[in-house]
Amino acid sequence: MFDFKNFFNNLDKTMVQAKAWVLKQHFEGFPKYSDFELKHEQLPELSDGEVLVEAMFLSVDPYMWPFSRFRMQPGDVMIGTQVAKVIQSKNPEFPVGSHVVGQCGWRTHTVSDGTSLIRLLNDWPLNVSFSHALGAIGMPGLTALYGLEEVLAIKPGETLLVNAAAGAVGSVVGQLAKLKGCKVVGSAGSDAKVAYLKELGFDHVFNYKTVQSLEEALKQASPEGYDCYFDNVGGHFSSVALPQMKCFGRIAVCGGISTYNNKEPQTGPYPQLTMIMKQLHMEGFLVGRWEHKNQESLKRMLTWLQEGKLKCTEHVTTGFDNMPTAFMGLLHGENMGKAIIKV
Secondary structure, three states, X not given: OOOHHHHHHHHHHHOOEEEEEEEOOOOOOOOOHHHEEEEEEEOOOOOOOXXXXXXXXXXXXXXXXXXXXXXXXXXXXXXXXEEEEEEEEOOOOOOOOOEEEEOOOOEOEEEEOOOOEEEOOOOOOOOOOHXXXXXXXXXXXXXXXXXXXXHHOOOOOOEEEEOOOOEOOHHHHHHHHHHOOOEEEEEEOOHHHHHHHHHOOOOEEEEOOOOOOHHXXXXXXXXXXXXXXXXXXXHHHHHHHHHHEEEEEEEXXXXXXXXXXXXXXXXXXXXXXXXXXHOOEEEEOOHHHHHHHHHHHHHHHHHHHHOOOOOOOEEEEEOHHHHHHHHHHHHOOOOOEEEEEEO
16 A cells, blocks of 8 residues: 555655745945845755754854855855754664854755754753854853953953943953953943943943044043953944053954945055054954854853853844844844844
8 A cells, every 4th residue: 555644755855845035136335125035945855974954043243244255156155153942863873853153154954965064062951042152151251251251351340331332242351351340441332221221330331323523432431541352343433442442452353344335445544553553463363263152152151141240132023034134133233142043
């Protein structure tokens, strides 16, 4: 007798439908809905060594704008990270039901040979959402930690300036600097964000959109200047901030979100004379440089979260179809903390 049950079970396994957002054309200035296209595709049956993962949470991050320019071609699936569940497996390292962080891009389902997947920490607490593996207990948190420890080599008693301080990276930067015994000054783009950062324990916060003078706001927050500057913004903000650095100050250049949406590149003023006279150290960095430290670092971050020393706020958008909306909202500064898409 024909086994209809097995037939339809196998049919389901070989005919998984995936949705994916592709880059239809490179961004010119601020992204538009017409720059994206939602596609459907039928995924193949797994080969030996492969797994099929289903997205649970996806991330949108500022780096996607510049990286799309340098690392993507029109028609490519938008780059990005997700937390996913293994729903089929022919790879013993990723059994069905396990959870992974994957560089799968903006996709609902992905067939992978495992090279782009990392198992979540085995001791991940049941009371901590997996979505935090895309935020404070993931790439943004590691970016904050390595920027402070490896690039700035921050020390107790020093004064730190961080901009975009209410974002996924900036909010963690400020909290970790406070844990390390530093004075922390942050800037953000709304009064609600200012209030949020004060709740996190920042020593001084200001709304850069409403202050009469950015220079005066920085001087008022720390008249003696700044030992360290964690820069997520670039552009005009950094041109004003660099002269406020102390001699031998250190600058970690993490991002330049103020410049991403410009159709024409910003020009000057130029920092060389300030850097020479103050003997400043400025270093750009990518978080992957310290990948060998990630497991130990993530465990530290998770411990701080469980101890209540690190607070993780998320800006959640529901629905995979809303990914472009969430991404553009992020670039508009609508998020408080980590921007997450819940499928």
